[in-house]
Amino acid sequence: AQKITQTQPGMFVQEKEAVTLDCTYDTSDQSYGLFWYKQPSSGEMIFLIYQGSYDEQNATEGRYSLNFQKARKSANLVISASQLGDSAMYFCAMRETDNQAGTALIFGKGTTLSVSS
């Protein structure tokens, strides 16, 4: 079973609108971290936002917020007031504490976001 599932291969949004990128995860750990990264066409992975499994409040960073629903094992990224520069691939990732790959990140397959004017 996939550890991180991103079901939307592509999303389209108009400038200034909000968009939600879906992410569900699968873990039996109690302690884990969830991350979102942005990868523009240049290729660099840019960290956006982090949510810890014990955090009671949803994480926010500027225009980014993470809609964390622990019981549903979902960690959706919400981008408010989309900008043309938000067009990129977005990856959801998880790090577990009891993972054969140590503390490595496990990534989903990504969602391509296209913002139009």
Next chain:
Amino acid sequence: GAGVSQTPSNKVTEKGKYVELRCDPISGHTALYWYRQSLGQGPEFLIYFQGTGAADDSGLPNDRFFAVRPEGSVSTLKIQRTERGDSAVYLCASSLTGGYTDTQYFGPGTRLTVL
């Protein structure tokens, strides 16, 4: 401060050749990771260093792949007898301590093409 840097940015080689990819992490970061990203996929873990030692190399696909970090800073990923299937973007990341809440910061990657 400076971010993670990787050299070269692009590497084209022929099947069977040996290549070295270099990663210079953020100063002071003890944890260093190598990932490989194939086209249209998310990055996949290769190896994790804590200081000078490889704490976990379970992601290395076979014994043609090897990585070192002799002084606990710069790391080199080495691929022997390259194959066309090794073509991918190799990403390096570093984090402050390696804990599960730590943010990993990525370099720009090295695009490896094996002809």
